[in-house]
Amino acid sequence: MHRLQRGAAPHCLGRYDYRHDSWNGVTPRPDEKAEIWVALDAMQGERCAYCEADIAVPADRHIEHFHQRSRYPQGTFQWQNLFGSCNRGNNCGKHKDSCGAYDHLDLIKPDEEDPDVFFVFVSDGTIKVRSGLDARNTRRASETLRIFNLDAENGPLRHMRKRAVAGYLQTAEEIRELAQVLPPEDWMPFLHAELAATDHLPFVTTIRHALLAC
DSSP states (O other): OOOOOOOOOOGGGGGOOTTTOOGGGTTTOHHHHHHHHHHHHHHHSSBOTTTOOBOOSGGGEEEEESSOTTTOGGGTTOGGGEEEEEOOTTSHHHHHTTSOOOOGGGSOOTTTSOGGGTEEEOTTSOEEEOTTOOHHHHHHHHHHHHHHTTTOTTSHHHHHHHHHHHTTHHHHHHHHHHHHHSOHHHHHHHHHHHHHHHTTSTTHHHHHHHHHOO
C-alpha cells in the first residue's frame, strides 16, 4: 500500500443516485465500467490499491467500495469511495468484505493518508507497524493490516513481496556502501534513478523501502 493521487471523477458516476439506482445498474454497462477503470488505472498504475499486485488483466480485478455499500449506501457512486482491488479472496477488498464488523475509520485510506507514515515494508516480505506512532494510529495500522490481511505471516502476499524485492537487495547494499564513503551528491542520483525505474512495478513499496534503507 502506498500513497495514491486521485484524479477527476469519471463522468458516468454523475448519472447515478444511490437513492434510486443500484451498483448493479453500472457494472453490466461495459462502456461505463471501462471509463471507471481508466480513472482507477491512472491513479493506481494497474496495481491493487491495497497489496500492489498487478491487476492489468480484467479477470484479476474488481471495482472496490472502500466503505461497504451495505453499511454506507451513500458512497455507492462516490468517486472518493472507489478503488481497484485484486480478486484474491484471502486479502484486500474481498477479505475486507468478509471479515466481520469493524470501524471503517480505523482503515488507512491511501488516497488521503500516506501509508509510509504507518508501515515499514521489510525485505523478507513482512509489513511492520512503524514505531513511534501514538496509540490510535498504532491501532489503525494494525487494523488495516488485519482487515485487508496484508501481512499474513506465511501467506502468498508475503512470498510475492519477497520475490519482488529479491533482485534489488544487492543494489540496495551497493547504495549503502556508497553512502558510507561518498558525499550525498555523488550517490543520491544513483538512488533516485533506481527509485524512478521501479516506481511502476508491482509491490513497489517493498522495493522502495529496501532501496531507502541506506
